Amino acid sequence: MTDANGDDLLLRIRGLKIEGRTEEGWNEIVHGVDLDLRRGEVLGLIGESGAGKSTIGLAAMGFARDGCRLSAGTIEFDGRELRSAPESARRKLRGNRISYVAQSAAAAFNPAHRLMDQYCEGPVVHGVMGRAEAERDAIDLFERIHLPDPEAIGFRYPHQVSGGQLQRAMTAMAMSCRPDLIVFDEPTTALDVTTQIEVLAAIRDAVEQFGTAAIYITHDLAVVAQMADRIMVLRHGLLVEEGDTRQLLSDPQMEYTRDLLEIRRFRVEERPRPADETPVLEMRGVTAGYGASTVLHDVSLQIHRKRTVAVVGESGSGKSTAARVITGLLPPTAGEVLYDGEPLPARFDRRSTDQLRKLQMIYQMPDTALNPKQRVEMVIGRPLQFYLGLSGSKLRERVRALLDMIELEPDTFIDRLPGELSGGQKQRICIARALAAEPEVILCDEVTSALDPLVAEGILKLLDRLQTEFSLSYMFITHDLATVRAIADEVVVMFQGKVVESGPKSEMFTPPHHDYTDLLLSSVPEMDPDWLDRLLAERAELAKQGRVLKAADN
């Protein structure tokens, strides 16, 4: 490190303001942010959605999304001011000296071209390398980030490789011109925890090997703790706190940062399974699938009254399919679903209104679970009208009472459309809709995974309170073990359509485990900055003993 003004300062942003266009005109979303990045340094940008972290990340490339503009401030990259530079000059830098890794690699790759063609495009267009050289380089890089079969993988199309591999290929592509700076925009958010590890390791190795500086954007403090040398906490387009990773984690100065650090500490005391009681809901030997492919193999699980059963597993493990069987959307080919000891008709349209009413569902994406043309009153009022026959002022009163219960001010929210609500508020409305039916069991399908950590925690606390108030049973489908730890009484681990392990929460979080449970548990990032190193070392040690803990697609 030379002096502060010295030439090892790569990026220097001063007083950056960014405006977004709304119906009423320009609205400031980033209110003057300063940022310094030295060569080879990894800076973590963290904050909830709407904090402006992605917008700032893109601004580091002198780029503003459609409908946004960089309204004030300076962005100096390697001594050159980018905000006032002509577009052609900026374009020369992008992909060449600054590159970008998007959240969804699947959406960022062109599905019509092979990985190799897309890899080579950057270096060839920028005149860094010839095609043949670029191909040799690609294979070398694929090998360095531990992609399987590096010689051949480049000749596949994006849909032929897994999500985790694609995200790593994307990282390799970002490195193709050996840029000085890479902006990673939530590169692992869309991945399973088990896959995330490999991607994090690959990104860190790549950045270290070439001494590349990086801006790592995420909403997960535990992830950024593994990656960054320094962390900037953002909120509402303003800097909350900035500091060295270890220092910030051990001694946060601001209230908001402390809240972010606290989020994984919410715990519900485990309640033991009541003895000799008929479970309220039971799946018995269920086998089900779509067409010729069987997704669930002989799955059995029980949900008891006033208890929460968490079903965990990575994507494709069949946990959502299990929910579809229970709700009657997918009739099983074998086995049955019992409610209070009585078998339920396999198809939902054969079930009675009362059977439907007692079993409600809350969805993962509140955006698609609410009809955008229906106002809150209608959304919550319809089940009341449909199941309980309420109407007129009684109906309106009950809707208001339900809004109170989910901690939303009735006067403010009763007339709103879903488009006028935030993600967390939408999810609360979905909860109210389920509650309106006065159910006994609620299936929660990844209800918090689309939400910011702080908002998600609020939802979990709400669900917990409602459970005691209304004697509800929950089946909690999730891939997030922090959620399981927080809210579950019992845990069911699913892998490739089978239940591999199940039992009370306390047992499930104490070894020994089934290999898959172990993989799942150990893959959950912790706030400790040394966690990833330790984990990788442990896994390498285990591999020597012949126990390979790796996600299926790696």
Add this chain to the structure above:
Amino acid sequence: MAVTSDTPRRSPARAVKLLRESPWSARFGMAVILVYVVAALFAPAIAPYGETEIVGAEYEVWSEQFPIGTDNLGRDMLSRVIYGARNTVGIAFLTTLLAFLIGSIAGLLAATLRGWVDQLLGRTVDVLMAIPSLIFALLILTIVGTSVINMIVVIAVLDSTRVFRLTRAVSMNVVVMDFVESARLRGEGLWWIMRQEILPNIAAPLVAEFGLRFCFVFLTISALSFLGLGIQPPTADWGSMVRDNATLISYGDITPMIPAAAIALLTVGVNFVVDWFLHKTSGLKE
């Protein structure tokens, strides 16, 4: 019903605001449509002569008495153009409405029920669309005989195939949403799902398509009338008015072009409004 989904709580104020921000093309289109609607509604009051009244010699030139002359039977052209708005536009409007009723219900059914209903409706529509619609309409009208009712039904059925395709396609995007699944799991009936969950979400493209379809129906009616199988004499209709007076063109008289221009102007006007509406609903800002 105690609660409805589309309560227009703030709509009057929004409509005014929307109108104030509309571009000149949309305003022009709306003005044209307004003029046509007024002409259609108040034809007897506006037109100087009756619709079928013979008031002068054949093919009289433009004069003070007959502002755009008389036709092949000596009827006042201006009066007939004004009455034509009532007949042609009115019938076109009814036909389009019927086409949308049939097409959108069939499309919603196909998208919501899927399975054999979708196959049956889809393949029937394929068969209907395989035959050029004007020729098909001519064929059927020759068989069933030409009357206004027959014509409305035939064109509506033929045109509903396009509406079906559009409705089915846009509904498919909505049917897969979780809120539709949630309504099904609640135990809602078919009609509720179609009317309350899907329809409000596909209304915008349907309204836009209504404008375009209206133009096509309008042109089809005029074409049929021109060929003698549409609106029958002596009812004033722009299509047949062009045909009846077509000979004048050879003498350099532009009178027969006036009903044709009336058709063209309305088509342009409707399209301007539809364009603007599409732009608004697609969320594009400029």
